[in-house]
Structure formats: structure tokens, C-alpha cells
Amino acid sequence: MDNFIIRGGKQLNGEIKISGSKNAVLPILAATLLTGERCEITNVPELRDIRSTFELLNYLGKNCFFGYGDFVAEERGPLKLHAPYDLVRKMRASMLVAGPLLARFKKTVFSLPGGCSIGLRPIDIHLQAFKKLGAEISREKGNVVLTAKKLKAARVKFRFPSVGATENLMMCAALIEGRTVLENCAREPEIADLAAVLKKMGARIKGEGTATIEVAGTARLKGFKHSVMADRIETGTFMLACAAAGGRVRLSGVIPKTVDALTRHLRLAGVEVSVFKDAIGINSSGSRPRPVSIITRPYPGFPTDLQAPWMAFMSRARGLCSVNERIFENRFMHAAELGRLGADISVAGKKARIQGVETLLGAPVMASDLRAGAALVIAALVAGGKTLVRRIYHIDRGYEKFEDKLRRLGADIERVKN
Numbered sequence: 001m002d003n004f005i006i007r008g009g010k011q012l013n014g015e016i017k018i019s020g021s022k023n024a025v026l027p028i029l030a031a032t033l034l035t036g037e038r039c040e041i042t043n044v045p046e047l048r049d050i051r052s053t054f055e056l057l058n059y060l061g062k063n064c065f066f067g068y069g070d071f072v073a074e075e076r077g078p079l080k081l082h083a084p085y086d087l088v089r090k091m092r093a094s095m096l097v098a099g100p101l102l103a104r105f106k107k108t109v110f111s112l113p114g115g116c117s118i119g120l121r122p123i124d125i126h127l128q129a130f131k132k133l134g135a136e137i138s139r140e141k142g143n144v145v146l147t148a149k150k151l152k153a154a155r156v157k158f159r160f161p162s163v164g165a166t167e168n169l170m171m172c173a174a175l176i177e178g179r180t181v182l183e184n185c186a187r188e189p190e191i192a193d194l195a196a197v198l199k200k201m202g203a204r205i206k207g208e209g210t211a212t213i214e215v216a217g218t219a220r221l222k223g224f225k226h227s228v229m230a231d232r233i234e235t236g237t238f239m240l241a242c243a244a245a246g247g248r249v250r251l252s253g254v255i256p257k258t259v260d261a262l263t264r265h266l267r268l269a270g271v272e273v274s275v276f277k278d279a280i281g282i283n284s285s286g287s288r289p290r291p292v293s294i295i296t297r298p299y300p301g302f303p304t305d306l307q308a309p310w311m312a313f314m315s316r317a318r319g320l321c322s323v324n325e326r327i328f329e330n331r332f333m334h335a336a337e338l339g340r341l342g343a344d345i346s347v348a349g350k351k352a353r354i355q356g357v358e359t360l361l362g363a364p365v366m367a368s369d370l371r372a373g374a375a376l377v378i379a380a381l382v383a384g385g386k387t388l389v390r391r392i393y394h395i396d397r398g399y400e401k402f403e404d405k406l407r408r409l410g411a412d413i414e415r416v417k418n
């Protein structure tokens, strides 16, 4: 297992290009199952989660190529309809193959998904919605089985704007003739990227990016070519790394409006953020920020995926602030690890209280999930001395060439074998 060794105290300076969005690519890869035609996706980041999806699609019978930022999916024979435990446990997003397989073959079997350990993350919203479209749900040896004689367009209201459920249902509805209306949808930008793909495939879609999405599906969908949007969570992570460590950094190839909530909060904390057409500049003295509290909410609110990196940044605030986690029920595992570096954080239920400290000091810490891992790296960049971050395989799930990019900006970070 790999670890990072980070020697803190270096400012970050220079320019890096932000990679394609992990959370946008994953549903787009699942959408390739909606057609037998060739699909070409570019700007695909080299990540463990993409490799896992590559394996899953190949297992299901797709013929995939992945390398140098390109992903091609073709089909030469019949597909399997079962997404097995070994492939699915690594990543919750593998649940996204259910909608396409159900729509195309009227049957799919999948194991309950894994992913980051940040709460219960049930799949009831997906299942209830599939039911509304005419699917029957049963359980068999730890698997969920979805079948349908015929799927029908319908009106579906989600009890919570789940990102994955919105995507799964959009894909399923794209292959059902007639007009499906999805209400209380998630409005995350990755959903609009998926909608762009489904439109290229032949579906008619209105309302992506709003709470009500209308999908006019068709019996047959075509192949597509698509370049994936920039990763707003990677963008935000580097904004916070520079804000915390100090320095001047330019992030290129980004979509600035997708990080508006973070930009606003950073400015409140005293960091200079310059917004260009497709780039963001950060200018930070690296001194202690003003304390700024956050509440995570569905997009366009403050993203839960930047909650841990924000906490790392605020651990040196000039006073007291709080973090209120409203999306996941157990997403504070990083608080105790930040504490090992000297942060003063107490957690009660869904709220964390951060009393900013003057300095952090390097120590051995452990990443418990993807974004928690990024938070520990940010804290290590400002901590005095040496920090060892273990279990960085979590970070490899979602950040492309993380240490290379940080090193290019001047950080002292190296990857070492256990």
C-alpha cells in the first residue's frame, strides 16, 4: 500500500490544468450500456474508480479501451446483466449500470454497492423510482433483482434530490418511449453533462440543472462522442490547498461557476480569488484565515465533497467556526485525524465545532475516505515538520496525479511504499 510523505511549510505557486470530472464520467460510462453502438469519451481522468468501471463494463461484455484520457466502448456480443459483488463493492457509482441495463434488457441483477464509508447510503430512492417506471424488485442471495415486462414513462418525485438516483432514472427514461417527468431532482453540474450525452444519443431532455427534468425517450439510442467537463471538486481542492498553504496559483480548464459557493466562502475568509472565463486564480498570504462556518447542501450549495478540505483549511482560523453536514450522516472521520496534527475540532451529531489553532504539526495520519484523504494532505501542507498519510488508495480513487500536480506547484510531497 502506498503512503504520502509531506514536509509542510512550502507555499504553492504556478499553474496546473484541472482534470475531467470523476463524478461526470462515471454515469457517462454507464450510459454506454444504453446502446450497442461505439461510444467515445475524451478528457477522462486516470483514476482507480474509472479503472473499476472499465473492469465492470468489460465484465458485462463491453469491449473497452482506456488510456491517454480516451475511453472507447464497443459491443461485439450479448451483454451479461449481473454486476457482481467483487466489482461493485469498490464503488457505489457502479449502481449506475442498473438504470441502463434495466431499460435495455428489462432485467438486471446487482450486489448492494460499496464506496466511501461516509454513512448508510441506501438505494431506496433509486428503487422506488424504478418501481414507478414499472420495474419489479426482488432480492436473491444478497443481490437486488430488477425486472420488467414493459417499462412505461411516468411522473416520479424523489424524496431527496439524490445525484445518483437522478442520473440512473434519466438514463433509464431515455430508452422508454414517452415523456417521463422527474421531480425534486439533483441540480449538480454533472447531471447536465450526462444530459448532453443522452441528447447526443437521441433522447430529448429539458430542465437539467433544475429540480424538474423531462425526458422524452426513444426505443433506440445511438453512439456518441463527448468530452467530459472539468472536475469541480478537484478545482475546489486545489483552491483550498493554495488558500491554506499560501502562494499564487492559477487553475486552468475549469468551469468557475461550478465552484461559486466555495469562491464566496474563500473570499469571506480573506483569500483573493480571481475568476476568468475558464480559469481561477488564488492569491493567499498563507496567514490564519478569518473563521467562516459552512453548511453543506445539494448544489448550488456548499458541496459535501469539499467539507473535509474546508475543515482542514479552517483548522488554523483566527477564532471559532462550525461545519454542518447536511448530506451524509457520518462524514466526520477526518476530524480525529486532523486532531493528530493539532487541530481543535469537536463533533456532535451532524455538526463540528472548530477552534482555530496557530500551528499544526506533522504526524502519522490515515485517510478514511477520498475527500478526507485530500483534507489530510491540505493540513499536512501547512503543518510544520513531516506528515505521513496512510491509505492513500482512497485519494487515488478520485484525484488524477495528485502528488505530481502538488509537486509542480512547489509542495514537498512524495509517494512511498509501505
Ligand code: UD1
Pocket (backbone or CB within 6 Å): 022, 023, 024, 026, 092, 093, 119, 120, 121, 122, 123, 124, 125, 126, 127, 160, 161, 162, 163, 164, 165, 186, 190, 304, 305, 327, 328, 329
Ligand atoms: C454523489 C457523488 C458524491 C457526492 C454525493 C452528494 C458521484 C459518483 N458521487 O454520490 O461524490 O458526495 O453525490 O453530492 O457522483 N440517499 C438515500 N437513498 C438513496 C440514495 C441516496 O437515502 O437511494 C442518501 C444518501 O445516503 C446520502 C444522500 O442521499 O445521505 C445523498 O446521496 P446521493 O446524492 O445519492 O449521492 P451519490 O449519488 O451516491
